[in-house]
Amino acid sequence: MTVPDVLVIGAGPAGLAAARAARRRGASVTLLDSSDELGGQYWRHLPPQRPSEREAVLHHGWSAFTALREWLERSAGVTIIRQAYVWAIETREGRPGAVFVVVGEVDGEDRPQLVFEPGALILATGAYDRTLPFPGWDLPGVFTAGAAQALAKGERVAIGRRVVVAGAGPFLLPVAASLAATGSTVLGVYEANRTASLIAGWLPRPWQLLRAARKGGELAGYVRGHLRHRIPYRVGKAVIRADGTDRVETVTIASVDAAWSPLAGTEQTIAVDAVCVGHGFTPRLELAIAAGCALSDDDFVWVDERQQTSIPLVFAAGEVTGIGGVDLALAEGEIAGHLAAGGSIQDAALAPALAHRRTYRSFASRIENAHGVAGGWSEWLTPDTVVCRCEEVTYGVLCDAASATGGASLRSLKLSSRAGLGICQGRVCGRTIEDLIAKRAPGLAGGPGHSDAPVSSAADRVRTDRRPIAVPIRLGELAAEPTPLSSPSLSDRLRERHP
Template identity: 40%
Template structure:
């Protein structure tokens, strides 16, 4: 029994594949789960659904693995109806803190207090209390700067897909999809299938990079078949694929009207004289993904490189905190599902002494091992061009929030001796704006010639000062409990 005398409560932050799998597994085992998510609907990035008001009749046409989504969606609906899961969409978690109970015998680890801002305007505070926490907040895209990348018409690859899946709109009529990573193929295929002309898919990785990882990739025929299906779709829509190429500049006055695409040499340098212009009104660009680690870092969880460190049960090194999905490393939706299931089963076993469903655990653990090997092989293939900074002219904006050009960053490093991101930030304001360096961090690190360090941000989201002032009052004196019946109405 817990200190509050009820079934153990688990808060799961993130309703993508990992969070959904964790919530369903834990609820099935008897925990009371609150699933908190910033998006208006469950599904995360991979199963992003069209806004309800759009009345989409054939949403599945934009999706792969629809049956997996149906299983997750229906499972969630069943548990919500039975009162085992409370789903809180449109809740943006800005921090999680641990509230120590007055009686350590009853509650040695204390209770977690999840602080969120509700609604699209993110202004109404809400809190959720729980005995355990699963962090399943996924990852975000990296985009490295190049001349013209701030022009209207240049969007992230995932952003283009989000417009299509979530808003049922195309970002433009003629698109170039560029950068590096496995996300580019589904984005190009999705845009083409929805009616856009995809003038080129420009991928920095080449046949040699694939060949190096070929034995490891070949061990996953299912994944290769998935890649082959995307390739067939690109062929069917006559999308030219330029591997070992990169976009060196975007052109236009008020908005994008063309990009220059150039070939890369084996060292990742642009080959002189290979640049050619490709007319387009949309550039969907992405250079890989990074895990969201802010909430885990706030709670003091160890982070390896850029991913939250977890053990075989998906436990972080902070008692009562699990992490699953892309927050523990970029690996795709199937890996996120397997990790989420293990986290949910482990949470039920640890918080409520439930004997885990052994066969479910074993199959998820086997899938996790297999998919982690595949993710490492994929990671070795896709890298931004090694010398991408050569293309960044001095007037290229690096930090979009604070409009800091590359010249300022270079001056901070070359003339003022800045040797780390923090000093560059203090000298130039790069990373000081709304996104707090999430977007420009990799670019500044590249210009500095250093690895992207772990960022210690106290808050996962920007928040109004008034909310912060309210939250600093003792939450045990003035709790603002979320009423599940209201939230699910």
């Protein structure tokens, strides 16, 4: 059987593992990532102007990462292209078609345009971090949890001196640890879910957790760090507003019920100079949707046990298929790479990855059960809370637009309010707007004169992730002839960038 050449999009943990597995199986592999460096969101790098011998600080599994990176960089048969922005994908007759890429700095001139027609394609595009809006979340000094972590890991910069960390999910723990390590005083970590839901999510079949012992060790490290830095961990509490003149000066924290509805009379105001809020992650779906891949009920890329999507020879791995952390991403990547290169799921070499996937999928479902987002958060919005930051669309404007248009259509809501049409193209607010429509928040779809039928963002089959052009490119680049992959000038340019 001939081994197909494999194109991997995304060089985070999933994409790196996929590229290695595909190469080990004999495929010729091309690995693309828009970043300057490999490693994705998990393994970040200090700027080249400020190198450090201790780059591994704040990271887990750094030596495994550097070994993987070196293996790929040294392998004949693996081409790595950094600063490679995949902006469109076609599928042909239910198989991977052309993949369009522009290479170079975002603001760079004369960026080569490449077109790949791979035998098999692996999507490992990861996720964005998600922050639910609240009054004042657009003030300077309010950070997403992912941004705070990226600044700590990638710049060694603390976001403030007195910081509150809030939201939902275990990711708040490494973020608080990184903040403390970079010099912030973390005044508390506030998890919106209550004890009952944490117990219901984490405690069933505790012996299964033993298999994820590495995670247990990581968790124990955070607990030790929290104790050492005296960081309180409070549950059933949420940041419901931030106030300040030119930047955040105080946050209001309230107890919330199991549905995350704030409980009146429990508000507490804390003086801060920064706050960092995260409510989990949302997958980067634009390329998968462009390729025609089906989505699962919970809006991730649907994959079968081979990590193959609904399109033959298009595979997906990592957080684009479900939020499960680095270990699950590595296992899924390995399975996807092996099978994309023509391997079989029965191959003995794949057994450890399959076992890891089982373990960490069960870990991921615990995370979702214990720390999932509940619907009551919309009750802490006020009519003047900004929902779409790029276009400065408030919750009140969104409600009015929904009332005027009938509320069920995402397309009409976007066009009438401009929510999701700004520079981020809904990457920050899209899921929020979809949720607000879907849950029939008061004034959105359930107001007088509106049908009582369930309303969902799928009413007009439009999603904020449907972006035919996945990343910004210039009109000139769109019109340019592609640079042949065999062109010596292309090899020279790529070598210049990464000798």
